[in-house]
Amino acid sequence: YTLPGAAGYHLDFDGRNDEVEVASNTFANVKNNFTIELWANPSANRTETAETNAGISGVSIPSRQIQRFAVFPDQGGLAYGATHVGAGLSIGKNGISAYEHGNNYLPSRLVYSNAVSGWTHVALVYASRAPQLYVNGMLARSGSASPFPNVHPSGSLGGSVQAAFGNFEGQLDEVRIWNVALSQSQIQSNMLQSLTGTEPGLVAYFR
Numbered sequence: 001y002t003l004p005g006a007a008g009y010h011l012d013f014d015g016r017n018d019e020v021e022v023a024s025n026t027f028a029n030v031k032n033n034f035t036i037e038l039w040a041n042p043s044a045n046r047t048e049t050a051e052t053n054a055g056i057s058g059v060s061i062p063s064r065q066i067q068r069f070a071v072f073p074d075q076g077g078l079a080y081g082a083t084h085v086g087a088g089l090s091i092g093k094n095g096i097s098a099y100e101h102g103n104n105y106l107p108s109r110l111v112y113s114n115a116v117s118g119w120t121h122v123a124l125v126y127a128s129r130a131p132q133l134y135v136n137g138m139l140a141r142s143g144s145a146s147p148f149p150n151v152h153p154s155g156s157l158g159g160s161v162q163a164a165f166g167n168f169e170g171q172l173d174e175v176r177i178w179n180v181a182l183s184q185s186q187i188q189s190n191m192l193q194s195l196t197g198t199e200p201g202l203v204a205y206f207r
Contacts, residue, residue, distance in 0.1 A: 011206070013158040015044050015068070015169025020206070022155035024079040024086070024162065027177070030203060034153045035178040036089065037123035037134075037187065040070055042116055044169035046092030049108040053147055057099070057108040059165040067166035068092045070122075071175075073101035074154040075162055084150040087131070089124055091116060091168065098124050098131055098141075102148055106165075110141040119173075121191045126151055127181035137188040153177050155204050177204035 011020065027034075046068040049058040058065045067090040074086030085102035098110040110124075110133045123134040129145040155177060159167035174194070180201040182190075197205050 010171045010173035011157065012171050013168045015167050017159070017167065019159045019161070019167065020157040021161060024074040026155055027152045027203070028080060030177075030179045031150050031152050032129045033127055033179070033181045035123060035125045035176075035180065035182040036071055036087065036153050037121070037182070037191070038070065038175040039119055039121050039173040040091045040116070040170060041119045042068060042091050042093050042168070042170040044068060044092060045094040046090050046097065046166065048094060048113065049097060049111060051109065051111045051143070052107045053109065053144070054105070054107055056104070056106040058097075059106060061164065067097070067099070068168045069159050069166055070157065070168045070172055071154055072156040072158075072160035072162065073099040073106070074152065074156070074160075075101050076148070076150070076152060077103035080150065080152065083148060084152060085146060085148045086152050086154040087124060087126065088154045089122060090166070091122060093117070096122060096133065096135065098133055100146060100148070100151065109146070110143050112140045123182065123187050125181050134184065134187055137184065137191055139184060157206070175204070175206035176202060179203050
């Protein structure tokens with residue numbers, strides 16, 4: 001699943017309704033061990049949340065809680081079944097949150113509360129269902145294994161028609177989804193260069 005594009009360009013999101021929609025069941029064969037990585041240049045804040053393994057975090061429209069889903073976490077229960085969740089990323093100028101999404105379940109599993117200024121590389125790695133968050137190639141947060149037995153990556157960018165939980169505002173580039181848990185050295189080696197699109201383990205690539 002590749003959108004080649006040309007070097008020197010990015011996708012620009014207005015924070016309201018700009019989205020790149022990918023079918024929610026695209027990654028049925030990718031679970032528990034995978035990597036989502038991208039370059040992001042956010043221009044709006046997201047609602048800050050605490051790290052948790054349960055409940056629903058920071059997505060209440062009546063309470064004016066909004067996320068900036070650079071990668072919208074698919075509702076795994078709808079896409080794959082009740083024991084499945086989708087993983088995604090909310091990225092704002094005030095930090096980054098890694099989310100999982102299932103039936104009545106949308107917690108911010110990992111939270112990086114530092115400011116995100118200018119183009120920043122973000123990688124969410126799952127190894128045996130346990131998430132790790134890398135920022136500019138450095139490990140920023142790590143967490144315990146998901147309480148769900150099946151965790152899948154997600155591919156919709158900027159938000160989703162699934163729910164009005166918040167749209168990313170800013171620019172995204174070089175979005176990559178792998179069916180393996182990349183190591184820190186692999187992330188650092190790849191992050192500053194374009195790929196051919198045929199690398200082993202690369203299952204989605206938006207250049």
